[in-house]
Amino acid sequence: MAIGRINSNDVKRNLLRLASIGQDSSGAVNRVFGCIFMDQEKNEIIQYFQECGMTTSVDTVGNVHGMYSVAGEMADEIIIGSHYDSVKGGGMFDGTAGIVAAAECVREFASCRKQCLYNIHVIATNGEEGNELGGTFGSRALMGILPTENNDFLKKAMKYGYTALDLKNAQMNTRNCQGYLELHIEQGNILDNGGEKIGIVSGIVGLVRYIVHISGCSNHAGTTMMNQRDDALVKAASLITWVNKRIKEYGQKMVATVGEIHVYPNVPTVIPGEVSLIVEVRGLNGPSIYRFVQELTEKVNNTAGGSITCLVKKKPVTCSSRFMEIIKQACLAEELKYTIIQSGATHDGNSMALQMPIGMIFVPSKNGLSHCKEEWTSWEDLADGVQILYDTLVELAT
Numbered sequence: 407m408a409i410g411r412i413n414s415n416d417v418k419r420n421l422l423r424l425a426s427i428g429q430d431s432s433g434a435v436n437r438v439f440g441c442i443f444m445d446q447e448k449n450e451i452i453q454y455f456q457e458c459g460m461t462t463s464v465d466t467v468g469n470v471h472g473m474y475s476v477a478g479e480m481a482d483e484i485i486i487g488s489h490y491d492s493v494k495g496g497g498m499f500d501g502t503a504g505i506v507a508a509a510e511c512v513r514e515f516a517s518c519r520k521q522c523l524y525n526i527h528v529i530a531t532n533g534e535e536g537n538e539l540g541g542t543f544g545s546r547a548l549m550g551i552l553p554t555e556n557n558d559f560l561k562k563a564m565k566y567g568y569t570a571l572d573l574k575n576a577q578m579n580t581r582n583c584q585g586y587l588e589l590h591i592e593q594g595n596i597l598d599n600g601g602e603k604i605g606i607v608s609g610i611v612g613l614v615r616y617i618v619h620i621s622g623c624s625n626h627a628g629t630t631m632m633n634q635r636d637d638a639l640v641k642a643a644s645l646i647t648w649v650n651k652r653i654k655e656y657g658q659k660m661v662a663t664v665g666e667i668h669v670y671p672n673v674p675t676v677i678p679g680e681v682s683l684i685v686e687v688r689g690l691n692g693p694s695i696y697r698f699v700q701e702l703t704e705k706v707n708n709t710a711g712g713s714i715t716c717l718v719k720k721k722p723v724t725c726s727s728r729f730m731e732i733i734k735q736a737c738l739a740e741e742l743k744y745t746i747i748q749s750g751a752t753h754d755g756n757s758m759a760l761q762m763p764i765g766m767i768f769v770p771s772k773n774g775l776s777h778c779k780e781e782w783t784s785w786e787d788l789a790d791g792v793q794i795l796y797d798t799l800v801e802l803a804t
């Protein structure tokens with residue numbers, strides 16, 4: 407199947423090159439949305455894409471586009487890419503690996519002068535990691551799903567220099583898009599534990615986030631007897647324990663987390679009068695998530711002083727079975743051990759899937775670590791992943 411070989415030295419050299427921007431002396435990458443390093447990275451990516459044979463542009467929300475127009479102006483296109491921001495104190499591979507993978511595929515296409523049915527459109531997206539404007543900022547702008555009518559959102563966007571018009575103008579015409587493919591590090595330990603080299607992603611889990619408020623009654627912690635108390639934190643603790651116990655009964659790889667809690671007044675001498683906490687639920691099965699949320703809502707409503715409000719709702723995304731099959735065939739041809747895997751983390755694919763089929767290729771994360779400076783994927787594993795992306799593109803586009 408393969409007609410070209412990815413050069414692993416080019417992969418390594420350019421990964422180190424892009425990862426070095428915003429990298430501190432400890433090795434951690436701090437390329438946070440809106441920071442000065444993002445501008446530097448943007449310029450480096452433009453230069454890199456041009457070296458690989460693409461024409462480049464930057465859209466109104468800071469996504470970098472590289473176009474390899476081998477099939478002519480009117481031809482359909484395949485989109486590949488990943489994000490160029492990182493979390494604070496992040497690793498070298500998250501996002502960057504997918505950008506390098508995409509660019510190196512184009513370099514190989516260009517050097518083979520391979521005839522393509524489709525143009526290849528590489529996108530390095532802006533603000534995929536959680537940030538003030540919400541994660542997957544760049545890809546949501548591309549798909550035209552930013553809340554551009556919301557004044558609070560517009561005010562926040564202005565802080566980063568984006569006007570309402572900028573947010574709207576980034577929307578792309580997807581009529582001629584055949585699909586979106588992304589290589590990403592797994593950010594979990596399934597591949598590393600199982601010894602597989604490639605994860606063929608079946609879908610990206612849906613995510614809901616609810617804020618729960620529980621009121622009680624603040625009073626003196628010394629003079630108020632136990633049977634006289636209405637302790638908001640005690641009520642919250644019971645709810646947290648219920649969330650953890652109940653979600654396990656759902657199985658299906660569903661997870662629920664209370665990762666944030668605020669206690670008022672949060673002093674040792676006062677009985678807590680107000681608590682707010684955030685419950686997050688993730689899973690691939692939309693109806694199950696919905697059912698759990700219904701149960702949670704009932705539980706909160708039955709708690710004295712309890713109320714619940716939705717903060718975030720992202721539907722689960724299913725990857726294209728056609729793309730999955732092509733990736734699988736590529737793994738068989740390259741003799742690379744693979745497994746089918748669900749993504750527990752959100753990706754730009756969540757947005758892209760609204761308007762086109764998507765596919766994702768995971769490469770192993772050593773010890774399952776990510777979003778930290780210890781994040782690591784061996785150069786060999788990375789190059790293998792890029793080769794699979796390349797083989798997949800060849801199958802799709804030629």
Ligand SMILES: [Zn+2]
Pocket residue numbers: 489500501534590
């Ligand atoms: Zn990422």
